[in-house]
Amino acid sequence: MNTPLRPAFDWNRLRAFLVTAEEGSLSAAARILKLTQPTLGRQVAALEQELGVALFERVGRSLSLTRSGLELLEHARAMGEAAGRVSLAASGRVEAVAGEVTVTASDVISAWLLPPVLERLREAAPGLSLEIVATNSLRDIRRREADIAIRHVEPQDGELIARRMPDMQARLYASRDLVARRGGPPRDAAALSAWPFVGFERSDRFRLALNAQGLSLTPDSFPLVSDNGVVAWHYVRAGLGVGAMIDDVARLAPEVECVLPELPAIPVPVFVVTHRELHTSRRIRIVFDHITAMLGGD
Template structure:
């Protein structure tokens, strides 16, 4: 290989790649944790070096040119190579000090992780813990997190997953709200119940109706994907919410609703990380520590 010919700044190529994927400099800057002027300079520098126009500027959006499209596949391959290089390097690191990023849902992050992290910090003060709080699945292959707590088994073969147990989901509400239904003991009698939902889809309605409920969208007049807001609304006596029993145990203002009808569902708890990171002493330590603590919490 003629190494003298390989004289491209990876930051410039990465700026081009992410800008092409996101469509705007502002979105690309947000994804990379950079600024719009910085990315603009990097893309312009790459265009000047290549003597090619990679994007046509149309207002706030950037339309990739034919030349850009031809180079985009190569940029993708370089991105994969850089990511694999980073994963392998991180995986071979045997230093315990450093950062580990953990992805968790809002309820897990707020109610379960703080005590676990407190104990971990006592035992491993040299490890910096960053928590990504999201109800979406963080992309471990793109390093959005090193470790993720999930309710499903990953499909990718290069991810390592360990099932820790199952969490049981019940309905919860304030006692004052449940006092409105003193004589109603069956699913079919609870047609005027108000449930605080996640979205406007029929998935939850269909799930519950298969269990014997007779619900419509009128039973879901409050909707938010933010689980902490759901909790706050339920504490105001505005309806019932779905909660794992280990989380609800930490919220004394709510009681289990219609316990005689049984739980709503059971969800598996998986701890997931990339196989390259699993060989890192630091990531392995956090993975094992969180795994043991979560498993004990579910038992």
Template sequence: MNPNTLDWALWRSFLVILREGSLAGAARALELTHPTVRRHLDELETQLGTTLFVRSPSGLIATELALSLRDAAQSMESAAALLVRTASGDAGHIAGTVRISASEIVGAELLPPILCTLKEKNPGLSFELNLSNRIEDVLRNDADIAVRMIRPTQDGLLARKVGQIPIGLYAHQSWIVRYEEPITLTELITSGHLIGYDKNPAIMNALRESGQQVTVADFGFRSDSDLAQLAALRAGLGVGFCQRIIAARDPQLRPILPDLTYNLEVWLVTHPMLRSQRRVRVTLDGLASGLRFTTQT
């Protein structure tokens, strides 16, 4: 295959077929006709001189070669998306699309008001928000900016610390009415009312640093979704960790064992090659200003 004649449309169809497992599913996802997707696959297989998928009663099964090509095709997809975002901005204006990656809580609870302010000041900006904790989003160009609660260790990234967010234990007023408020952390853990993760060890590790021996079985409600934990807390299902800035918005959330506090660092991460782009630079500065104010509130 000659790289000078490489057709991204063929590879895009290949990647979506790989994800969907059928020509029909890929056609729907790409908003193309079934014959068009079929033609793309046939043409790509002809260029490669081999078969990429084997038909089965349950759909298309990717060959070993197809699976080995997935990462490279995904990199092409990310590069194409970055090209579109970059080209969408006019050189003389602050405009274009900025893709931001953030954790569930930060993305759902903290960023929307900050992005609203950015949009008011820069109407030409558009935002795509991906809820993810992976630093690889920036390395692979899946995101222009990542908001992270830990300093990235990967080489080739620009990182700026913008503050710290204090986290404490909270319970809904309805839970406090139904149950006796615990006096010690040990009492809370043994009560079976603690909200925590299922497979993510973050809370257990933090509690163990406080000298507590905690297992998954000690959590009365378990979910690896931060938003599900927050919803459970607001519903009065138990006692859980919450960012103090978020808890302060809800008068029904009351602190439990207020002396127990953890601080999460807040970092903004981007790729060096994006720093000179005005849409990214303005968004970085807006996020830094908004998050710095949030962490100081």
């Protein structure tokens, strides 16, 4: 007896779900997909019927994802990004994409972590013109001060699309020269507390976070402070003090070593943020996909 063939998966239904989930309402998703709201609603309902689960529940005038919807969302995003890349590659349109895209990120990420993705973007879409705004202050995506932002805090604006990446890990580092001058690596947190530190901004947050891990630092422990992460890291590499750095960046500097590696790593959250034009602008989608792939470890 022959087993009936399962119908081919309908990508249009999954796309309808994906855009509705990201927009939060059928009306907003329908405008982006250029569909009528009833048509879009039927596609979402058909997907729910096909899967046998409820994907949305109505909360006031908006839609909220159910647990099943949340589980499906990440898979739908991955499929959407893959489908977009396949479509562009198959048609040769990546080469044809042109225009300007502004990306803002911290000075450290801009200097040390973005170059590989910029190289890949240049190869994939040579017609793109990229402006990198290296700043540690938040840029307003909604006012188009930037098209894409790499941030360490989650935006609270529901009009933006924010993709959380795996947390980066930061630890305490010092130059090998400083370690040698201090007679070798510190034995424990108390010994390290006597070393000079390089601070980032005149803020107690970093100092108090380290003290919570067993150090006993005072404001006098930071004879050098800079609000520029590149400059602060240069001072650490030059042997002027101990500083915190993302592990991926520290690995690029053979002249430094981790001090007290047994201390818990400092988690650094990462969000890639853009505006709703992500759904309609090929050039923004290409840059967004490359950045998220890089930060996601793909």
